[in-house]
Amino acid sequence: MSTTRAAPAPSSRRAVPAGRSGGDDPRLTWRDRLYRFDMRYLPYLMIAPFFLLFIVFGLFPLLFNGVVSLRNYQLDDPTLPYWAGFDNFARLFGDEDFWNALYNTFGIFLLSSVPQLLLALVVASLLNRKLRAQTWWRVGALLPYVTPIVASTMVFSAFFSRTYGMANWLLGMVGIGGSGDAAIDWRADKLHSWIAVATMVNWKWIGYNALLYLAAMQSIPRDVYEAAAIDGAGPWRQLWRITVPMIQPVIVFTVVLSTIGGLQLFTEPMLFDLNSQAATGGPNGEWQTIAQLIYKVGWKDLDLGYAAAMSWALFLIILIVAGLNTLLTNRLSGGRR
Amino acid sequence: MSAITALGKRGRSRPALLGRAPQDTPAGVGTYLLLAVTFLFAAFPLYWMFVIATSTDEALAKLPPAVIPGDQFLVNLREVFSLQDVYFAASLVNSVIVATVVTASVLFFCSLAGFAFAKLRFKGSRGLMLFVVLTLTVPNQLGIVALYIVMGKLGWNGTLLAVIAPGLVTAFGVFYMRQFIVNTVPDELVESARVDGASTMRIYANIVLPTIRPALAVLGLLTFVATWNDFQWPLITLSGTDFPTSMVAISDLASGNYVIYRRVLAGAFIATVPLLVMLFIGGRQIVRGIMEGAVKS
Incomplete structure (x- = not known):
């Protein structure tokens, strides 16, 4: 990193004894003091807003969350004893809702992340050609990315309605499902609701991930392909044997991103529910995710202490899964050679 | 051909x-x-x-x-805007306020911090920058319960302040700006300005800002889109108020025993149009921002 130590004006070359504030040194002129401030303290002032904000609204809440999780923080029952000890965590282990939400979250995560990243790879390799109107193809891939999830989820919610939904109509054309009682009820069981929610997630993020992959693909040195062509590798082989291993760091990055995002999935499962205010994720929690359950426990049942404990649990789970996924991806995509 | x-x-x-x-x-x-x-x-x-x-x-x-x-577009729109329990027009105004204030603030503070990290020398700058990057990996959604309590103590829950304040400077913004400034603002230019007696802020205003305009466009667009679309936190802190952001208002439209899709989607469409316009105008910048971010990370 190159830093600039500006050649200071001659007058400020004067050495000031360490540890003593020069502010009241009579020999310093007003200009000198200003200069000192500019060189010495201003940089800290410039970066201070970030740190202040992060401490107040990022770090502190995260730590304070730990305190809250050890407390009885029930908004509608202030009579409970202040500390709860590990009650909230103990309760977690026996809570069927929690395990159900965990199961749903992982189910939806698998159905969304794997197809999402594979299709993104395909789209990226399509975009990685000499194209006419190149920019517009890329911009088109970002349409879902800029669309509010709230808006697109409402569209998909209609797509997946039982009687007149487009999903059932399309599937009916290829002989899956049917009409009337045979029609698929996308909100009736786990698998179908998971597929519906995962479809929304996939739709949203394929284009975005494709651009990440595309950027990495274009930074692969060209001579690698020369060598591959001499070896007689076709395009498909090139994709899997050269491109994928070469862009592995970005693949790992997207896996981590989609893990962090996928395990905190909230908006899609919330609004897919026709009775979204309840935050139950279906009449029997068919697709209730952990983030949704935290919201329900905290702001519908008004039990913030328990919600905080759940947040910690989710944090740990994300750490573990992100770590495991990184390892797994490193293995599968071959690593740099 | x-x-x-x-x-x-x-x-x-x-x-x-x-x-x-x-x-x-x-x-x-x-x-x-x-x-x-x-x-x-x-x-x-x-x-x-x-x-x-x-x-x-x-x-x-x-x-x-x-x-x-x-x-029936106008009919549906009129219906959305004249609802008694959801003040859709006000919610759109709120979204504009929140997204604009957050974007302007992110651009200012992140470019300032990015400049300091890229071109100024001060004790601990490396360590502090590393810290910024590390905070990128913390999913701060997880502190959401405590954040709600903090906002409650401040008396900000239910106000736009609660939505605006946490987003005013972002780690990604600082990081992105620093990278861009390191690569595009020549050291010699900063040095010679110093020799001419220019103050740090003057260099920021006269040299750095004009150079990083493309990066400001990218960061501004990405921030605006993300802030406009944010749902979970606004829902938590603004629910129960009459004047939430448009995303929360749409979710209000969509709740109840019977979802009137033409109405919900008319509202959703109105709230999506500004972003589509931005994508149409600034698509090149957004694409570039995302792709550059990928290569650097």
């Missing part, structure tokens, strides 16, 4: 293609076809949002489904 047709005959075009990187290979018809399908897949839900937003209730009860816009 000749390049495309040449690609069709694989065997013969082979020698010409030998060793060419994919991005130097002209796309074939198949590639264009697949890309067109991808584009349809990406655009159709948006198009269909408009179809339903312009139709009567019957459009949703049709098989095969309606795919041609109707003429």
Whole structure:
């Protein structure tokens, strides 16, 4: 990193004894003091807003969350004893809702992340050609990315309605499902609701991930392909044997991103529910995710202490899964050679 | 066109293609076809949002489904805007306020911090920058319960302040700005300005800001989109108020025993249009921002 130590004006070359504030040194002129401030303290002032904000609204809440999780923080029952000890965590282990939400979250995560990243790879390799109107193809891939999830989820919610939904109509054309009682009820069981929610997630993020992959693909040195062509590798082989291993760091990055995002999935499962205010994720929690359950426990049942404990649990789970996924991806995509 | 047709005959075009990187290979018809399908897949839900937003209730009860816009857009819009329990117009104004303030603030504070980290020398700058990068990996959604309590103590819950304040400076913004400034603002320029007696803020205003305009556009667009679309935190802190952001208002439209899709989607469409316009105008910048971020990370 190159830093600039500006050649200071001659007058400020004067050495000031360490540890003593020069502010009241009579020999310093007003200009000198200003200069000192500019060189010495201003940089800290410039970066201070970030740190202040992060401490107040990022770090502190995260730590304070730990305190809250050890407390009885029930908004509608202030009579409970202040500390709860590990009650909230103990309760977690026996809570069927929690395990159900965990199961749903992982189910939806698998159905969304794997197809999402594979299709993104395909789209990226399509975009990685000499194209006419190149920019517009890329911009088109970002349409879902800029669309509010709230808006697109409402569209998909209609797509997946039982009687007149487009999903059932399309599937009916290829002989899956049917009409009337045979029609698929996308909100009736786990698998179908998971597929519906995962479809929304996939739709949203394929284009975005494709651009990440595309950027990495274009930074692969060209001579690698020369060598591959001499070896007689076709395009498909090139994709899997050269491109994928070469862009592995970005693949790992997207896996981590989609893990962090996928395990905190909230908006899609919330609004897919026709009775979204309840935050139950279906009449029997068919697709209730952990983030949704935290919201329900905290702001519908008004039990913030328990919600905080759940947040910690989710944090740990994300750490573990992100770590495991990184390892797994490193293995599968071959690593740099 | 000749390049495309040449690609069709694989065997013969082979020698010409030998060793060419994919991005130097002209796309074939198949590639264009697949890309067109991808584009349809990406655009159709948006198009269909408009179809339903312009139709009567019957459009949703049709098989095969309606795919041609109707003429009820104004009727539906009027309905959305005149609802008694959801103040949609006010919520749109709120969204504009929140997204604009956050974006302006992110641009200012992140470019300032990015400049300090890139070009100024101060004790601990490396360590502090590392800290900034590390905070990128903390999913701060997880502190949401405590954040709600903090906002409660501040008395900000239910006000736009609660939505605006946490987003005023972002780690990503600082990081992105620093990278850009390191690469584009020459050291010599900063040095010579110093010799001429320019103060740090003057260098920031006269040298750094004009140079980083493309990066400001990218960061501004990405921040605006993300802030506009944010749902979970606004829902938590603003629920129960009459004047939430538009995303929360749409979710209010969509709740109840019976979802009136033409109405919800008319509202959703209105809240999506500003972003589509931004994508249309600043698409190149957004694409670049995302792709640059990928290479650096």
